[in-house]
Amino acid sequence: MLATSWAAGAQSYTYTVGNALLRPAQDVILRTGESLYIPPNTVYTGQVTFEGTGQLIVNDWVWITNAVALPAQATLTNLHMLSLEQLTLAEGATVHNAHQFATTSLALAAGATVQNDADAWMQVYSAAFTNEGQIYNCGTFLAQSWATGGSVVGCAPLPVQLVSFTAKPAAGAVELRWRTAQEVNAARYEVERSVDGLLFAPLSQQPARGPGAYTASDKTRPGTQYYRLRLVDADASFSYSPVAVVNGAALVSRAWYNEMGQRLGAPRPGFLLEVNTYANGAVESRKYWQQ
Structure with missing residues (x-):
């Protein structure tokens, strides 16, 4: 499985903790393609639940909560301090830990990915650790139990650092834009579209040509459209970006x-x-x- 990081900059979010839509202790439901940002100097204690797939959470300070169950193609990036009672990753879900992360229970389904950066610290406090997916450990990873059918491998650079991925209406079309800050052994980017946020079909593809900006387009369609990137590595492994949503006629x-x-x-x-x-x-x- 290709591990992909998601940078906090140059990204707009559905919810930002501390603004009028979401208070620091308020629970929230993230639906397909929606995102949550916990900004610097903010402590968030709310519970996050999910409907659909492809959500994005970026924690840039402190998040303390109970159980979190990341659905398929969802991404959780921790840039500071994260403390969870329980974390479950569905197939295709990704966690990127860049600083300090602690949990009592951790479970990875097949196809799920955890990236623990160099100088980062991650600990599972109880014996409730099951791994059917892939853990890339570049820093310190501590667990009392190693009930694993997947693998834990040593430090390796993230093949792709995806800075942003957006889909917006523009002059009778949908304009898709994404930017990368790093590409290591990346082969191509495949754009996929869905009408329900669950079943995706290929739309177009572009070869990876080094860090920078990419664009693609789609014709305007009725109803809500969901878009995501399938990032394919040179060895045919792949991962998905968060989902971008374009709202059409009701x-x-x-x-x-x-x-x-x-x-x-x-x-x-x-x-x-x-x-x-x-x-x-x-x-x-x-x-x-x-x-």
């Missing part, structure tokens, strides 16, 4: 049909044709297989 109705063209009251396992109607009169359909 959804008015959604209908499902089976392979015989019969309308269904709700989606069910098997072939489905989904038809969405929007407030601007646009109609969009997609075919997929429901598990």
Whole structure:
């Protein structure tokens, strides 16, 4: 699995602790593609829960809370001090620790990644440590138990440091921009799009050409669109960026049909044709297989 860091600078956030939307002790729900920033000199004690995937949390000072369950493609970057009762990482979730991080319980699913930087300190205080994923330890990592089906490897540079990834409407199109500060053995960037924040399909790709700015575009579509980057390394390992969201016309109705063209009251396992109607009169359909 390719470990990818996410820098705090040059990024806008859905919630910033201490402003009018989120007080230092207030709980918050992060939905698909949303983000949370804990700025310097701020102590946050709120509980964060998740709906969907691809969220981003950047802790730039102190975060003390209970259980945190990072969903798929979510990223947690700790730049100062982080103390959690329990941390669980789903497949594709990433934690980047750059300073001090302590938890009582840590569990990594297959495909999850933890990066512990040089001069960083990370400790699991109890025996509740299970690792089916990948831990890159460049600093100090302490645990009472090593119940691991994954691996803990020594210090290695982060292949890609992603500074920002944005998607914004612009003149009848969606403009996608991202910037990297470091690329080590990076092969390419694949842009993926989704209509529900869960199922993503390839849109375009660009070869990695060294740290700097990249751009891509998509045509304007009805409804909310979700975008993410698939960062592919030279050895074919990969990771995902946080999800960027572009809001379109409001959804008015959604209908499902089976392979015989019969309308269904709700989606069910098997072939489905989904038809969405929007407030601007646009109609969009997609075919997929429901598990």
